[in-house]
Amino acid sequence: MRETDFVSGFARGLKVIEAFEETRQRLSIAEAAKLTGLDRATVRRSLLTLAELGYADYDGKFFALTPKILRLGHAYLSATPLPVLIQPHLDQLSEKAGQSASASVLDGTEIVYIARASQRRVMSINLTPGSRLPAFCASMGRVLLAALTETEARSILARTDLKPNTPNTKTDVEELVSEFRRVREQGYAVIDQELEIGLCSIAVPVENDRGQTVAAINIGAPVAHAPAADMPVRYLPLLKETQKALRLVLR
């Protein structure tokens, strides 16, 4: 790509939108400039553009995103075959298992939820399509990382902030890499309260008809209801069934 094929004003604007993720509230021009590292004048122009287009509200002092901004993410969810195809299978899976089922893909060091069927809320955090979790300590993340070559997986781990979420969180790179190997061999990953105390989950890869891993699906359950050791026997058959059905549908 040539230098002139890049619209930096667009790239800067997207950076400004993402800056809102950092905060729980509204942003002033100066705050947005600090978060993005862009010039205040530039950020101001981007924010005023967002406001003009209805993607942001401006009260003369602070900017806040409006729900119109959801159109952007929704452009992906409705246009991409993956979320659309997976959702109904996830619904069935969740119904049969009596627990929440989710699907995600890898984006950098994180997994991104692309679909979810929740039976009841078991986690303290609210997961919706677009939500992100660190890949290294999530069951779907383990499955997705295990699908990469060891070199690629190590490269992602190197870029990851391996901070423990609970006392159970595995943070040792070698331990994680050998865990990936085990996951690859057995075809599933189980997480025992590494993300949140009281929560276990089990994930399998979603493969297309050529055997490429394109996503991961999981079932999460409270440890009181299904301890980690019980998860494979309870939920693996259902997950495998869904995995098989998806392989026939994808591509």
Added chain:
Amino acid sequence: MRETDFVSGFARGLKVIEAFEETRQRLSIAEAAKLTGLDRATVRRSLLTLAELGYADYDGKFFALTPKILRLGHAYLSATPLPVLIQPHLDQLSEKAGQSASASVLDGTEIVYIARASQRRVMSINLTPGSRLPAFCASMGRVLLAALTETEARSILARTDLKPNTPNTKTDVEELVSEFRRVREQGYAVIDQELEIGLCSIAVPVENDRGQTVAAINIGAPVAHAPAADMPVRYLPLLKETQKALRLVLR
């Protein structure tokens, strides 16, 4: 705002992202140019910028959005108090009612889902935060339109494509306006299969502590399970309870 406070390259880029919503698939440069009405050269630069930043994939022929684009919508969902505050109440509501509960706000002629707690999927369409429905024929839409002045509501109806989704869909402007009046008086709206055959829903406004309507919440159920006439007596108390709890939390 001055002319120069508008970054047109940014605005054009956002338009290009939204163009993906129209399609179920990938977009070529020429297709995106047609959908957006922009020059091919301009669209090409925007798309290459998206690809360069990882928001899109490019195989040399077609562009497709990547899950990274979900960061943009998620910036709203995680930064805005409304979705974050409503979600737990919605979970409880859905649990108690044994049916799906959702929250939405108005964006132009459409309602936008900002949170959802689904018990089981009853609609053929897949609703997630960011999903849109025409306001005039959705229960939450009726409630949100009823909260406006009649002039504003009429202005939105005038901009709406009032095409019927089912034989039940009300499309007459006068009938709708008087329906808004009834909704305003009784404090809730019921929809009897106007959006999809077999589906009924009931909605109430979510008000902040100053009595301003800031969103709407609803419960949807299959008509076989709860006919429209039964919805108020079954679900209105639960909705009112949630409405009351939210009024204390908002602002």
Added chain:
DNA sequence: ATCATTCTGTGCGATATACGAACAAATGTC
């Protein structure tokens, strides 16, 4: 109240981008 600090808005020169047209490559049609 005063001063220091931070913030927003603006003007300007340097630089980057958009547009339309022209060209090249691919695709479709007969």
Added chain:
DNA sequence: GACATTTGTTCGTATATCGCACAGAATGAT
């Protein structure tokens, strides 16, 4: 296979944007 059409890419130039520097307003501390 030749022709017509559509699509992707490049180019020159008019125009718009960027980052900086500065002024005035707002905020906070003493």
